[in-house]
Amino acid sequence: MSEPADCQPLPTRQQPASPRLRIGFMLAPRFTLSAFANFIDVLRLAADDGDGSRPIRCRWTVLSSDMAPVQSSCGIRIETEERLGDPTRFDYIIVVGGLIDGGAGLSPEQNAFLQRAAAAKVVLTGICTGVFALARLGLMDGYRCCVSWFHHQDFLAEFEKMRPVSDQIFVVDRDRLSCSGGVSAAHLAAFLVDRHLGRAAARKALSILMIDEPMAGDRPQPGLPLELTARDPLVRRALLAMQQNLHAPLPIDRIARDLGVGRRKLERHFNADLGIPPADASVRIRLAQARMLLARTDRTVTRIAEETGFCDASHLIRVFRETEGTTPDIWRQERGGAETFAEP
Structure with a gap:
């Protein structure tokens, strides 16, 4: 898979032993289950031989400040596995968003954790409306970010000085990643698998998920073009x-x-x-x-x-x-x- 030409290389941490890719998920209240599932299934299928699903080559966990389950926008709850702790034990912290009016949003403890992660140069990622949570903390200032065409106007209404990218499926800008959600989450996950585990692992995971081929981040978002921009x-x-x-x-x-x-x-x-x-x-x-x-x-x-x-x-x-x-x-x-x- 090719990387957008205007993106700088992602920082790569030296791993003394496997797993070679470590990811912590933070689920916002009323998060989008499909985006989370698409991303994590690519990791699952790339981490082991066949479809054994063992976290050998990469490891993932769902983080929480209180270990309470998190309810998705469709009502299904996901159990959390680890407390927040030290963010440097991960290569990527991924915030999965969902409904814009999903409630109180991330907790103060979760926000502080993201700030610590940014200070430690851990790569932060916003999936679906997860980029809103990062932007609210000022963690997207000076970065390009990807927002679904469906939420383009919502983003502009809240962050007037930012110009979101809504004509690509995902954006990689130094130590910030973002994607529009849905199946684009699988392609962003495959991008990371390609980078850390190799192209064969990425293609294998997508093939098992019945996705024909990996897509680069600059592939246009499917759906509606943005013809008119309104402020009212x-x-x-x-x-x-x-x-x-x-x-x-x-x-x-x-x-x-x-x-x-x-x-x-x-x-x-x-x-x-x-x-x-x-x-x-x-x-x-x-x-x-x-x-x-x-x-x-x-x-x-x-x-x-x-x-x-x-x-x-x-x-x-x-x-x-x-x-x-x-x-x-x-x-x-x-x-x-x-x-x-x-x-x-």
């Missing part, structure tokens, strides 16, 4: 509703009602913040998704129209031509996108 909280919530209903766009009246405001008030907020009405914003979001699908997939224009809420291929072609000055097929060919297939 009401506008941000409306944009999120539009993004979450691409295939069947909600009427503007319905969005306003769901947000507890009138249509005219919503339109005033959009015009003040973005300079366009909500209906135009909806079209721009869906066109951005259509462009992404044209560039990254071989899906037909008909299917893309269905997935982005246009009436049919003709409707998408007409709106696309008005905006881009050309048809979707020609746009795709000019940008060297996926091979164009004939419409059914």
Whole structure:
């Protein structure tokens, strides 16, 4: 696996004996179980021969200040295994986040532990919204950090002076790592396994997990492109509703009602913040998704129209031509996108 060109090498600790990779997990309240499981399963499969799951080549443990189990966002609880102690016994401390409004967040003891780890030059990692916890402590100041497109606006609202990376699956910047969550956690884990245990171990782990190949950190995040950036909280919530209903766009009246405001008030907020009405914003979001699908997939224009809420291929072609000055097929060919297939 290749490392992004603008990233400096990670510090490597000298290990007198195995394991060669030592990781401590810190689970935030209401953390995302899938991100945690994806990451730890890569470690598990790389640590032993076959699928024996013995922590031979690498070791991992779930840390806690009080040894109480931690509840994930789906309700499943994970038992903790060790108290915080000395952070230098680990090569990486990984904070797994989840729901933005998951409660009180990390405890004062956990925050102090992260500060000690940073002072000792232990590599800190934020998975999913775990990077929020690090940023709140000032531990991401001066670093690039990866945030899911889904939480891009939430991050900007809380950290106005930071510019998160939301078009990559993970970011490695010196002694800080971050990833967008979900399956990207498996690819970040494979990156570390490759670095410490070798490429064969990383590929083996991903293959057993039915993941075709390791992805570099600069691979674009799957999902929605970031077409509009809003500061108004009401506008941000409306944009999120539009993004979450691409295939069947909600009427503007319905969005306003769901947000507890009138249509005219919503339109005033959009015009003040973005300079366009909500209906135009909806079209721009869906066109951005259509462009992404044209560039990254071989899906037909008909299917893309269905997935982005246009009436049919003709409707998408007409709106696309008005905006881009050309048809979707020609746009795709000019940008060297996926091979164009004939419409059914």
